[in-house]
Amino acid sequence: MGCLHLLPSRGVFIAMLLPDHSYVKAKSLEECLKTLRETGEKAKVVAGGTDVIFNMRLKLFQPEVAVSIRGLKDLQQVDELDDGSVRIGAACRLADLIDHPLAGGRYPAFKQSLEAVASTHIRNMGTLGGNICLETRCWYTNNSDQWREGLQGCYKTDSELCHVIKSSSKCHAINNSDSPPALIALGAMLTLQKEGATREVPIAEFYRADGVNFSVLEPGELVTHVTIPPVSDRQVFIKITPRKGMDFSLGAVAARCDGQGEQISNITIVLGSLVTAPVVLDKPAQVVLEAGLTDDAIEKAADLVRDELGEVSNLYGRSIYKRQIAIVLVKRALVQLREL
Amino acid sequence: MARKTEIGTPDRSRRRPKFDGELGSREKIDLDVIGKRQPRLDGPEKVSGRSVFADDVQLPGMLCGKILRSRYAHARILGIDTSRAEALPGVKAVITATDAGEIDVNGREPVFASDVVTYIGEEIAAVAALDELTAEKALDLIEIEYEELPAVMSMRRALKEGAPLVDGKTEGNVWSDDIDNYGEVEPAFEAADYIFEEKYEAGVTHNLFAEFHVAVVDFSLPDKLTLYTPTQTSYLMQHALAPAFGLTLSQVQIIHLNTGGAFSGRGSVRPHHYIAILLSRETRRPVKIFATGDEEFLVCRALGENKYKMRMAMKKDGTITAFDMEAEMDGGAVGTEVGYFGWMAGLCNSWVFPLEGLRMRRRCVLTNNRPNFLGHGGLMLSTNAAIMQLINTVAKKIDRDPMDIMYQNAIEEGHTGLSGEWFASCGLRECIETVRKASDWDNRYGKLEPYHGLGIGIGSMAAGAKGAFRHDTSAVMVRVSEDGIVTVYTGIPDMGQGTHTTMAVIVAEVLGIDPNDMKVVAGDTDLTPIDVGAFAQRGTIQTGNAARNAALDAREQLTVYAAGKLEVDKDDLVFRGGKVYAQSAPDKLMNFKDLVYKTLHGKEGRSVMGRGFYNSPLQFGTTSWSFGAQIAEVKVDPDTGEVQVLKVWVAHDLGRAINPLACEGQIDGQVYSAMSQILYEEVQTDAGLYLNPSRLEYKVPRSYEMPEIDYYLIETIDPFGPFGAKEIGEGIIVVSGGAIAAAVSDALGGEFIGEMPMAPWRVLKHIKRAQRQEAAGRTAA
């Protein structure tokens, strides 16, 4: 072989101390947005810390500035709006939303998705905004920098290569977050703010099919609120994990519909944790919308999942297995919806 | 050149201890302390954060050590430039192979790679700095020039003709090739009515103890080396380190404080111990090295890939007559004695079945993987899982109840095994009967809902393994203080199993006092007498016998005054309930504390210090074996392949339960660990890279997954154990593994599943295949 390398040997596995950076605790949203504008891509917003500090330990994130929004009370409110929607501050802790009458109490699928996140410990720290912006995951990248040096770089670390699907022209890290499929099924809107500008984006349009730039969030921009419209109680979220507690999912589904019994008038089915972004399943939805939630239609809809899913990587599980459970998830979600 | 051995049936007389008693008498002794649920004596320290673990040790002037590891599985090191690192302010030392000189790890691996690295994670250089960030930065500044060499990352590749040689010299990459041939194997197969064959594969694991690898060293003075580290054996560490650094044994002080779990993973010294010592010697300051999350997976020496082929010979009536097994074990980049454990794994079949023949070929293969050694339950967990699963599936094929097959074949007291083992106590059949009744097996087996399964596993475990090490010695001292408090001095580490409390209970029984009036001094080789360590299930039987002997010695010293004072014969004295009295005249009595006070301050000035010693009377092997039977009930989700263990019934012949509370704790942990390894644990690899080296991604079950457990402690009162006790160390885990694997197989209709762990995707593969076959069958019909 005989290829020669002369390389410095950076890093020492998972850093016990966080890498150098400065920490700023924002006192107001304005101050926060100003700091974010000034620092741009050198900043990371820290709310609960569970994802950001994790990635800083692996030196996947090496921000110059960590901007804490934990002190921003405006982003920790849950309010009912005039049209019956519920507006949730992005810095609300997951644990607080589970039993909140306007959040988990009103939207069962949302509650189920929050309860499925990691462990009580993590939910006591992690926030809704953090869960929505959870960094995409890949077992070639979500390891320490010393570990990663055993490989060439990848799209996430400034090289033009994907270790998961070698021929790929983009990053295949997966969106492994639990609340997004539920929020998409519920038709939630996100409020994104940067200094001097606010925009509303349906969460269904927030994610991009690219593991590196996985959302439409711009530098300096912050998810400040999540607004969920009033919807019927026919909604469900299911997650399959290697173990029940403290785990990312191998696959998750959220679904919501209107109508009664087998007859439905409107349905959204969303798969999560399988590819780089949550997948809204159109064809299966169309099948059950036309034929109703009959056993036959559910089987038929589930069979269509395979086509709509596209390429499933073998990250955190064999791809053939993940396809199979995607079908099971959709079937189970539709059967459960019928009972509601 | 591979080491080759071939062993025939040995001289059996060497392995039979002298015994004149009556077998199976289960002598009734009236005990006062033993058998009560005794909470651990160090409980208050452990629940309050007072317990000191190695990472909690702060020594004056202590430096932070960090290790630079190879990123290549196989490469030549063309040059190492440490000058920039040395120049960094705050860096006190940078060391490489040159600084280690002739020193190697256990005579086996180098401390640092010098010219060639042979696995990812191999140590190349290390730094000591004032703080952690500086040490990290210094590692960044070390430049290494590599020339990458072809690597072999699997046994399959390593064994291919023309494969690159891992160590450059071992022919065919076969480090050892041993064949054990016991009894008459071929005739048994020739005479067999059935021969069953299966293959079984188990993956790479980690011991996953709670406390990470850590070493704190003070070697700032040339004639005193102090090492704080978690371990199963301070004794073997002293013996490895003293000669390496030109010291006498007594100049090496190992302080193992509390050890945060071991699970067969802390049985020897590792490169990081040597590196911390070298750094401390170089800087003349204390140094701490702490392995971080993913580094843990490279530092550990757990199991590598293991592959088995097995054949079983059986008669029409269900009698199992012989096994023929072949094992290929990935030793990783450094040849190790993992083959020894392969020997035990093969042999243990003959501890439960009265075989006519047993053959085991075990090859240790070199690859460019992490050097591998042992996991919790060793290779016996995987082989027993395979064999128990095989017997459960075979029973279905020949239309027999596996329970009957187990019972019919189970050995009994007085049996002599193929390698000469003699089983003086054996409650195997009683264990089988117990779990059979408790689980209502007869009414439930074969009649459960689809995808529910029941499985039975049986097994045996040797208590102690004399011959595995040069000595198998345990000594204990018992000091009686003026206030009547008794202190036990022991060198055996307590990694959580509760051995220290067990020793206190044994001594308390002999002296007739409350175990809560006792202290245990342990964990410091400067204070404690010799003890080989806590492995091979030797603690209760070896150290326990030594503790009993030490207590008897102390009691003997106390009887002198008591016999005189009470005017009775000293053999007539009973020590019980804090009192000392005459058996023949119980009203002649005195308080234990008074007796102690008067003895210590008597005219003769008797200082009471009991000395006890134990070394198995055999030249080789052990005197005592535990036996067990377990039934597991599982449920499989046919859509996802997820397995849930619902309940495990555990009956274990442990000789005698010294402390039932601790015994139950041992059962809990081992059932958990068996379930974890059979169903979950697997290091995912891609060309030798560990993809999931973390507590998050290396899956082990947690609170939700734990099944209900029923405990049945079967006491057969072994003639050689202290008060009849044998072991409950790893005897449970090997049986649990078999029961759980067999139950999953039963839930899938009796199909043999030849892969460990039985991860959901593997289970689903089997379900889908069976469904396809069934559908094809329907079409054909």
Added chain:
Amino acid sequence: MAKHLVTLTVNGDTYDLVVSDNQTLLDVIRDEVNLKGTKRGCTTGSCGVCCINNAKGEAVLSCLTHALEWDGEEITTIEGLEADGELDAMQKAFIEYGAVQCGFCTPGVIMSARAIVNAHPEPTEEQINAGLAGVNCRCTGQIKVKEAIREDHRFRHKRETGSGTQD
């Protein structure tokens, strides 16, 4: 890296500490406050040995949060459970029921267990499992830990009333 003056109340004692930007709460508890009961494990939130309780008595992981985030706050570590020279009811239950083996994860497990009963004085199995899922214990399989949590309120009752209802 900048240093900041931080006031942190640990187990009722208030400390003025100089803390740098990159120190986590775990680093500060162990290295600045010098309480070593809170253990250093994976430092990435997966093993649970660094668990402490926040002012609300909830379980949080000290390895995953900037120390500066806690300026002015109150926390409880394993060392803070004892009162009046006596172990807390949960600590006693852990000893009595054999829920401690090697003891390395024990501080994290007990702080998690305390958080469970703080929220649910007589917890259900689901609540116990949920509260323990964040900690990893190979020694016990959590069986006796769960027993201790179930029995904790009896120990508490005994302490409050002086009467034993412990069986």
